[in-house]
Amino acid sequence: MKQLCALIACGLVLAMAVPSLAMTPQTIVVDGVNDFDPSNLWDADGGDTQTQNWCTSDPEDESPMDLGDIFITNDSNFLYFGYEYDRDCFASPAVNLGIAIDVNTAAGSTTDAFNRKIAWNNVPNKPDFYIYDVVDGFNYEVLYSWGGASWSVVTDGSNGLGIVDDTGFQEMKLDLTTLGLAAGDTIHVEFWMTQDGTTKPPLDAACSDTVQTSTPTGTTFDIPGAAIEMYEMKAYVIQANVDVTPPTVESVSAVGFSTDAMLQIGTTTTQVDVKFSEPVGTGSGSSGNYSISNTAATVTGAFVDGSDPSLVHLFLSAPIGPSANFYDVTVINVQDVAGNAILNNGTDNVRSFFLKKLRFEGNMSVFMLTNSSPPDSFTVEGSLSPLTFTPLDNALMQDPGAVDSIYVTEVPLSVSKNEGTGKAEANLEWKFHHMIQSFEPRPNRQHLVSSDFGDCDTLAAFWNDDNPDAVTDKEIDVIFRVDASDLSPTVSDTICVTGDQAPLTNFVLPGTMMLDDGVFPDDTASDGIYAVVVRFPLGTFKTVNFKYTFNSDFECLDQGNRNVFLNDDLFDIVGGTNGPIDLPARKINRCTVTDKAIQVNFRVDSDNFEFFMGAVNTVGVNGDQLPLNFNIPSETAMADDGLGIDAIADDDTFSVAVVFPDSSNFNVEYKFVINDIFECEGFGNRLIVLDDVNFSVANPMIPPVAIWDYCENITTGVGDENRPPVITIHLSQNYPNPFGSRTTIQFDAKDAGNAKLQIFDVAGRLVTTVLDRQVNAGLNIVQWDGVDSTNRRVSPGIYFYTLTMDGERASRRMVVTR
Incomplete structure (x- = not known):
């Protein structure tokens, strides 16, 4: 990340950037490109935080806490802020960019609206308005106002203030009427950078530099005690400006979707909002100055919003609903408060929106097995209106017929058209919510709402992604057995099993006791093989990870877990129709490695090599488990001599017996090598899983004959006498x-x-x-x-x-x- 300014240069600019300097009124295009007049430089703050290689993905030093040059200006309608900032790789905790504004009142807050370690007791002018921009994927942006006793939200949401914060130059605008400001008014402002978390201080501050906790010599990211007291806010005077710019239509959207007594959101509406580029006056309240396409409905009412004079609410003669076509709104004869009339040019006075329906289908069957609290109710919560993340306010889901635990609701969404791309697109973040259990315990889901995909999207998901096929539909018994004879256990030793599915104890000691007493399920007393029956209830996830313990010591500390698949199609309980899963007694401390040596007879047909590449001189098998390796030339030669395991000499099928020693990894990756050339270049290795239950050196594993250069494991079946087919x-x-x-x-x-x-x-x-x-x-x-x-x-x-x-x-x- 570039250094925003050298310390000496910054010091010079700071000395000059005082409020008495003449500043220039401007209308700024909020697009992340700095088009502020140089005279509107309000503060030059760069270069006063720690710089180092914070981002290990690159070799460069970065300053992801540093605020650079800060600009302020205004026109007749808006106050504009712009400042240099690049978070670079800072992502977690999320970056919070703050702005405090005092509108020259005697009152104001001494507290931080986000409960960061920031306070305002020592500033003479205390904040009346507060802005936070959470710079992450959701981009929560909020404007607060101080009500005398607490902060209240004026506007918020995902990109709720329209801040552009992903270009390295942050830009935003605020309506002067929202702040209660006019030309000649003096405000006081402070900017800072912090992070998510109630212990987070101002890492950088524009005015209160001496209390920021990141300096060129180091950074304190967390403050356990009292909040950091900010001590300065700098002044800015609202500039007088003659407005000669006609208003334009910025966006249009369908609003006012009703919610019935069952919390179902209607998918049609008779209301449309028109957002202008500035406050509007004459003509804005005349319904005849507005028209809408793609419908026979006409505009019967137009009303300027009471708190936002740049927003006009339209009412239609008939409902509109989801459509595969855009709704175009055309405005004529509307003036701004300075008397400039909107241009009837088909561009500045026309905007479009796309209205579509989202059908949410939530499969709650797994959740209901263990968490049902009748009568259960679920809602969809989300980031785009009319959805919110306020629980249970709308979008109540219903289970038609109440038979399959699939809950459904439909939600309309209006998305403004991007005139540049010709599309209407917005990212929706959403989750399921249960009336008792609250939100599902997973990150927000993401869905791109787009005009490209028609007027209806179906979003089907399982609660917490818990697929019912992944859980059992009945009780399953598992007989766990382990061979501990290598440890020579005595009657005073305890052997247990623990795992990640109840009734196993989630890998918490001591676990479920196993016995070697000759009583079912144990076959023979005192033979060092311990056993226990564990009954897994209905709704258990089918893959159970587990380990054995010996005297409270876990086995396989340098290996992964064992696992068993609860196949409810083939098994049930002891004494049931299908009976329990009866695990073999494999040795303790052999979780992901073999408990004996195993011989594997490898065979490969070389016809393809001869056909494409010529004569075969040497054949070998290479792999990642000893005694194999991936060296060239191959150190494990194969033969076609009719001796040993090779059935027929000179039939182009080469063979070799490989003995993998005790404690070899189960999974062996390998490839065949002919004339020092590996097969399947650019593709993955072959894989064989060593089976130490059914095979050994005396009883070797005999994979089917492999075919050179077909690593998808197309095989010939079982038996030496079968010849490979022609690959088609x-x-x-x-x-x-x-x-x-x-x-x-x-x-x-x-x-x-x-x-x-x-x-x-x-x-x-x-x-x-x-x-x-x-x-x-x-x-x-x-x-x-x-x-x-x-x-x-x-x-x-x-x-x-x-x-x-x-x-x-x-x-x-x-x-x-x-």
């Missing part, structure tokens, strides 16, 4: 990956035929079938929009896409984000 399909990696809303999948087919492309989740459940039809030979391109077979958006996570064609099958992994 090739499935490419999806792009983009990871993806949020849409991804592209390509595959090559040697011949025309029927192709089926299906999406599966990590549990192997079918999510949706993307393609099932005849395709042509050559390149085929398919897109998936991230929704399942019921047209609901899938949860973030790992998924697999599988192509089946002419008896061949290929799979790849992809990641869905939000």
